[in-house]
Amino acid sequence: MRFLRTLLFPVVPIYFMVTWLRNKLYDLGLKKSKAYSFPVICVGNLSTGGTGKTPMVEYLIRLLKEDFTLATLSRGYGRATKGFLMATENTTAQTLGDEPYQFYHKFKEDVVVAVDEQRQHGISQLRELQNKPDLIILDDAFQHRKVKAGINILLTSYHNLYTNDIVLPTGNLREPRKGAKRADIIVVTKCPLGVSEHDKERITKAINPEEYQMVFFSTIDYSEAVFSDSETLMINSLKPFTLVTGIANPKPLLEHLDRNGSEYEHLNYKDHHNFSSADIKVLEQKDVIVTTEKDYMRLKTYNTLKDKLFYLPITTRIEDSDVFDSKVIELVKGCH
Incomplete structure (x- = not known):
């Protein structure tokens, strides 16, 4: 597989230009994004999986469920169904997708769980519910730019930082590294226990955050x-x-x-x-x-x-969690 990826290196500039141009058209307003008057939080990454999006969504549910009527909206990767679908007692991992079904299995009393490939349509369906959510968490939607989330949380794995990677098919990035500038918060996930301050400074320098961005570090807690x-x-x-x-x-x-x-x-x-x-x-x-x-x-x-x-089970533990929590809540309040 690695050898095949190396052979495909000539395709990298083409993929780079296509994804760069797509983002540029959105940035210039030539392709339209829809913004909302209520909080929409996007959790995503630049890489092709493995950054810990699911435990981050669960962290946000725990943080916000007492103060908001919550919904999660995912694409439902790998499911055997199409279109908008809400989780119920009759849905399964096969019909809903494994990650959204996990959200439902753990938080069905606290959150509405739904899937839809078309995030705009999914949001409109959720907002038509009698008990409509006043905050929606989008799982893995950083590249879904038809929706302009009020808050973007970008994840990057400690062992595979986007700053050290290139785009597909030779690398693992879904879009050029510059896409990270759309994030409000960047979380370096899956850090080893006891990661040093020197290491965190090195990574933060490599990320080179904008003035409006905050960088946090998180580890995995295993049961x-x-x-x-x-x-x-x-x-x-x-x-x-x-x-x-x-x-x-x-x-x-x-x-x-x-x-x-x-x-x-x-x-x-x-x-x-x-x-x-x-x-x-x-x-x-x-x-x-x-x-x-x-x-x-x-x-x-x-x-x-x-x-x-x-x-x-695993959970995400964020260093300086009180600062992270306050920042998320501050951004949520700014979306109203």
Whole structure:
């Protein structure tokens, strides 16, 4: 795959110019963005996945749910449906998409969860609800410029900073690095424990934020327990187990388990992997399976796995969280 990407390097300038021109047309107003008189928060990245958007959306839900009627709106990547769809007791990860279904599974009492490829249409549908949301969080919509979000939060992974990358197909960027200037807040995610002040200064200098931008650093907090719909176990009691991941970057999880002294075999699949019948047959032979919360949403539908399948929750911990929280709330108030 890396060799193929290298071969495709001549395509990089073409991709760069196409995405640069598209953004320029929006910047000049020749392509239209729709702004809103209520808060719309966009959580996104420049890279192709693996920056921690899902735990960031969950962080924002926890931060804002007491003061606002919330909705999340996602594209619903990999779902078997099209158009606008709201999460209900009858929806599944297959019909809604694994990440929005995770939001519904965890926060259904606190947030309306919906999906729509066309974000403008999705927002209008949500605002027609009897109990309409007064704040909408857009998941992975930084490049969806038909909507002009009031607040843009851009994520970049510590191990794969956008400042060190180039655009597709050789690199991982969906658009040129200059797109970061649209962000109000930039969060460097998945930082190692105890990242030094020198390192943070180096990264901030590389990002070179504008005067209106703030840079924060975050780490992943892993639960000491794993969960199923009916059982909770301490992860240290599981020896050995099979780790199943279908995420863009499992490296931080592997590093955590290794530090924890866990004994496991790792079955690694691509991001948003659709598990085939052959995959399930392999998993049926395993004694205990630990997976990510996102993968659990898809795998738990298989009855043959339910007695052996657990997920390991994660949360985002932001350094200077009080400053981050205050900044988000300040920006939200400015959208009214």
